[in-house]
Amino acid sequence: MLAAPESNSTLESSLLDARSRFIARHPRSAELHSQARTVMPGGNTRSVLYYQPFPIAMDKGEGSTLWDIDGNEFVDLCGEYTAGLFGHSESRIHAAVHQAMTQGLNLAAVGRAEYEFANLICARFPSMELVRFTNSGTEANLLALTAARVHTGRDMILAFPGGYHGGVLLFTPQGPSPVTVPFPFLLADYNDTDSATAVIEQNRDRLAAVIVEPMLGSGGCIPAEISFLKALREATREAGALLIFDEVMTSRMSDGGLQKRLGINPDLTTLGKYMAGGMSFGAFGGRADVMSLFEGRLSHAGTFNNNVLSMAAGRVALGEIFTKEVAEELYVRGERLRTALNDRLTRLGVAMHFSGVGSVATAHYRAPTIRRPYSPTAQEEDLRELFFLDMVQTGFYLARRGMFALSLPVLQSDLDRFVDAVENFASTRRGVLESDGAEP
Template identity: 60%
Template sequence: MSPLDAPARNSDLDAALAEARERYTAQRPRSAAIHARAREVMPGGNTRTVLFYTPFPTAMARGEGCRLWDVDGHEYLDLCGEYTAGLFGHSDERILAAVREALARGVNLAAVGENEGRLAGLIVGRFPSIELVRFTNSGTEANIMALAAARAFTGRRTVMVMRGGYHGGVLTFPVGGSSAVSLPVPLVFADYNDAEGAARAIREAGESLAAVLVEPMLGSGGCIPARPEFLAALRGATRETGALLVFDEVMTSRHGPGGLQQRTGVIPDMTTLGKYIAGGMSFGAFGGRADVMSVFDGHRPGSLPHAGTFNNNVLSMAAGCVAMGEIFRAEAAEALFARGEALRERLNAACARAGTAMHFTGVGSMTQPHFRRGPVTQPYAETPAEAGLRELFFLDMLEARVYIARRGMTALSLPVTEADCDRYVAAVEEFVAARRPLLPEA
């Protein structure tokens, strides 16, 4: 009998959550012990907030392909995909070989190398908006440096962001609140997918506005795609006022050979990248128009500095050349996009058959469930019931041995097969059938 079959577990959300947490805890004594020891020396017991959840996070021991094994011996289908950074899975031999070869030649050389130019060439040749590019250690750093470039180039200070947007740990803008760790940059806010309102706000900011920073699909904000008219309105209004349009494609650049900008046809002035580009190594990049990026040209007097000990580290450069030059070519990007589109259609069809309003949003290989009627076009503050259902979904997927992000997001990696997608659809079908009394009506 399925662990979800007992009727008592499905009659009350609080009771269902309590039992799911109890099962989770009972199955993971070693993870619990690891967490307890970590709490003695780390606040909260970890060093990456997105990986924290109660009662304690599952500790993983190893990964291979799109499979993970935790310290208590459970095997999972990994659909979290390291929050899109794990595009190539955990053990692609071509990437491992490139890293081993780089290690054999020395780790920290404090010098330029041939691979950074090679990787830059691959990126410039791929993304329509990028004429020149520089590297960072993360997507967060890439967004910080892109804003620095925009402010220096325009001579302006203010930046427009979207409510619900996320551009890194120090550039996060939750709906209905604020983040104390965000950088103290003068900000103007707009609502995602509100074309008229955003364009009006850009015009009102006028000559004070340096840049508009936006994800062409919200990632952490719920895998909500931008409407074409919204992106077009941002493009038009920024051209009118002289502000730079910056696409954060740290997550969404996987959705086509040239990212979502190529797929939508809306070309920004600058683009930020990260996550998978270096084959899963630490990496970020920002690039764009040559005149904008030339503010960093060291051959020019008064150029902007851009430090970073590991910006061109040999591991990321070597892995990136293989990842982007040999593996994630145009045909691989299109095939992954198509697989993800088909999967999301199947998930929504399963929810519709069950008569529930649970709805999956996303683009291509990224998707996220929402426990409300679709379409979902803007980020929102969850109700307590929605938050509870999201946790229950996460715990039930772990019970089915499917590893997803705590918020429910999935990001397919290249090793994921059609059979793996079938497995996830079956797990969701079981969830909506067993938890039907707790889910919202269609």
């Protein structure tokens, strides 16, 4: 249980108390972090996993349960940022990987599993006539953008603040990150149809592609309005530019992604995360006339693009486990969870709600409905940390920014307990949640 409301009258005191409890509960994680800093900048090699005062180090996982190196047990609601769809111990994926390992790891050749996996993906996504594999969604997006530029003979890309298309293709609410590749980017506000279509029309002679997430992932799980996506589809078609849907996160929203659920076909689609059963994976594909560039005109290298572990696991993950029926069940389950959370929060009258689609959502500390990403206030940043620390204390592990991504093995009883935990957080911390001080 959290501390009583009267002992948490200010956000500052609440955070100090939560941090103290966190430090006391994770001494071995603190020690490991100190050691790791001697050989890695920041003590880690993946920025999203770092947070103050130090990140929890996990020891093992089984099903939808995690144990850290201090012996603490958690319900895994982070779901490896949507990549952990199958949990930690899916026996069919383990068997497929083991079988692949017995036949050799690095064969330097094409294989049957590669073709069968590609065939499964093309059958699921109406827009994907041809597909190629990469090692990550980042690579998939870079290659999709390159293909669009070569195909159109144009150089500019339209993206949206808050969009995340990989480690070197990310856009803050203020614009491109310093690590974003130096393509010539144009920007328009997410869900602002007039702004986006005007930029497309004004730059039609140089615009190669528009890249968009049908739901912003790291940008706050903000869904795109269907009218916005339809307008992008029409405007790019008229301008001769390509429309690229980044479905690295949203492909789980049906057996054919959000594009299938919404009935909108992009020219190119990028994929990643869970599709190889938890192995390293990315893919890009779409129109045959665009993808045929890779039949000789464009080179596409990558030692591990078709590595035998990812190919074997992906064939089983999509072919046997994540069927159309299972995808729909997970989508509905996530919709019900988000509704239950928001119903409880609304009844409490606090400035907190969850935004998302299906099995992925993020907590926000302002009034709904949010249509585009924003720069959080200092108070909102503190509330994000407080929520994360309180959920860890209660036994739920989710992304530091307040995002959850459901895995298939997570128990309904655990989700019911999570709803209760969120309600308890909002009730206990009501004093710092009563006023958001920000417009959506």
